[in-house]
Amino acid sequence: MKVTALAGGVGAGKFLRGLVRVVPPQDVTVVVNTGDDIVVHGLHVSPDLDSVTYWLAGVADRERGWGRAGESFRATEELRRLGVEGSWFGLGDLDLATHVLRTRLLLEGATLTESTAEVARGFAIASRILPMTDDPVTTRIEVVADPDGPLDLHFQEYWVERGARDQVKRVHFEGVEAARTPGDVLDAITQAQVVIICPSNPVVSIDPILAMAGVRDALRRVRDLVVSISPIVGGKPLRGMADKLLPVIGVDVSAVGVAGHYADFLGAFVVDEVDRALAPAIGDILGGPRVAVTDTIMVDDAASERLARIALEAGLSGSPA
Ligand code: GDP
Ligand code: CA
Numbered sequence: 001m002k003v004t005a006l007a008g009g010v011g012a013g014k015f016l017r018g019l020v021r022v023v024p025p026q027d028v029t030v031v032v033n034t035g036d037d038i039v040v041h042g043l044h045v046s047p048d049l050d051s052v053t054y055w056l057a058g059v060a061d062r063e064r065g066w067g068r069a070g071e072s073f074r075a076t077e078e079l080r081r082l083g084v085e086g087s088w089f090g091l092g093d094l095d096l097a098t099h100v101l102r103t104r105l106l107l108e109g110a111t112l113t114e115s116t117a118e119v120a121r122g123f124a125i126a127s128r129i130l131p132m133t134d135d136p137v138t139t140r141i142e143v144v145a146d147p148d149g150p151l152d153l154h155f156q157e158y159w160v161e162r163g164a165r166d167q168v169k170r171v172h173f174e175g176v177e178a179a180r181t182p183g184d185v186l187d188a189i190t191q192a193q194v195v196i197i198c199p200s201n202p203v204v205s206i207d208p209i210l211a212m213a214g215v216r217d218a219l220r221r222v223r224d225l226v227v228s229i230s231p232i233v234g235g236k237p238l239r240g241m242a243d244k245l246l247p248v249i250g251v252d253v254s255a256v257g258v259a260g261h262y263a264d265f266l267g268a269f270v271v272d273e274v275d276r277a278l279a280p281a282i283g284d285i286l287g288g289p290r291v292a293v294t295d296t297i298m299v300d301d302a303a304s305e306r307l308a309r310i311a312l313e314a315g316l317s318g319s320p321a
Contacts, residue, residue: 054068
C-alpha cells in the first residue's frame with residue numbers, strides 16, 4: 001500500500017516511526033517542509049528534513065524533540081566563545097556531519113532532493129524523503145517588536161534566536177511563487193492509496209507545502225483519501241508555537257480550527273480523546289462522518305503505531321470499494 005505523508009518536524013517524525021511499523025517503509029513517501037531551512041556558518045541546514053530523517057532512523061532525541069540522541073554541542077559552544085555570528089543557532093556535533101555532507105553535495109551540483117536521498121542512504125532509511133522543492137523558499141515572520149519597530153524575521157530568528165517573544169503580524173513564504181514542485185512530489189500525492197497530513201504545525205510546517213504550485217490541487221483531486229491527525233489537543237499544541245501563529249492566519253486554536261483550515265482537501269480527520277465533543281462539528285466541516293477519536297499523544301513507538309493504524313483506516317475508508 002503506497003502512503004504519502006506531508007510533514008514538518010517533530011510531530012511528523014514521531015508519527016512516521018509508527019507508520020513504518022504498519023506499512024512497509026519502502027511504500028512510504030514523505031514530503032517535507034523546507035521553509036525553515038537556513039544557512040548557518042555557510043552550511044545548508046534543513047531542520048525538518050533532518051527531524052524526519054533522524055526519527056525514521058531511530059536516532060532522534062525523544063526528550064528534546066529535535067536533533068540526535070546522545071548529542072554533544074562542543075563545536076557550537078566553541079563558536080559562541082569565539083563570538084561567531086549565527087552561533088545562536090545550536091548545531092550538535094553529530095548533526096554537523098549531516099549539514100557538511102548536504103552542503104558539500106549541493107556545492108557539487110546535486111539538488112536538495114538528491115542530497116536528501118544521499119543523507120537518507122547514510123542512515124539506511126528505506127522510505128522516500130522528498131523536500132517540497134529544490135528551490136529556495138523561506139518562511140518569514142513579520143513581527144511588531146517594540147522598541148525596535150516592525151521586523152521581518154527569518155522563521156529561525158523568530159523561533160530560536162528571539163524565543164517566539166514577539167507579537168506576530170504576518171507569516172509569508174518568500175520565494176514560493178517562483179519555486180517549483182518536483183514532479184515526484186505531485187505524483188506521490190495523486191498516486192498514493194492514502195495521503196496523511198501529519199500532526200505538524202499548520203502555519204509553518206504544512207502551509208508552506210500547500211503554498212507550492214500544484215500541491216493543493218493534487219490534494220483536492222484525491223480528497224477522499226486525505227486524512228489529517230490534529231496537532232492541536234485540548235486547545236493547545238503539545239509543543240511549539242502553533243497557539244501563537246494560528247490566530248495570525250485567522251484560525252481557531254482547536255482541532256475544529258485545523259480541520260476547517262484543511263477543509264477543501266480533507267476526507268477524514270483524527271482527533272484526540274479529549275476533543276471527542278468536537279467530532280460532530282468536524283464531521284460537518286468534512287461533509288461526512290469520517291472523524292476518528294483516539295489517544296493521539298505519541299509517548300513511544302507503540303503509541304505512534306496505534307495512531308498510524310487508526311489514521312490509515314480513516315484514510316482508507318474513503319477508497320472506492
Ligand atoms: P517542528 O518540529 O518545530 O517543525 O514542529 P512540527 O511542525 O512538528 O509541529 C509541532 C506540532 O506537532 C505541534 O502542534 C504539536 O502539538 C504536534 N505534536 C507533537 N507531538 C505530538 C503528538 O504526540 N501527538 C499529536 N497529536 N501532535 C503532536
Ligand atoms: Ca520545523
